[in-house]
Amino acid sequence: MKKVFNGVCKFFVANAAVVITIILLPVFLVTDDVSLFDQIMDYLFNDES
Numbered sequence: 001m002k003k004v005f006n007g008v009c010k011f012f013v014a015n016a017a018v019v020i021t022i023i024l025l026p027v028f029l030v031t032d033d034v035s036l037f038d039q040i041m042d043y044l045f046n047d048e049s
Contacts, residue, residue, distance in 0.1 A: 014044055 017040045027034060 010044055013040060017041070017044065 017037070020037065020040065021028075024034060024037065
């Protein structure tokens with residue numbers, strides 16, 4: 001059950017990351033150091049969670 005919950009959470013976080021990326025596109029043109037985006041990507045692609 002925990003794996004299903006983690007999968008559902010990652011699904012929603014991944015969709016939110018897409019929306020955040022689209023919103024932050026002008027920021028990415030100026031800099032590539034956006035800590036919020038880095039934290040989300042670490043959460044999504046971390047094998048331990």
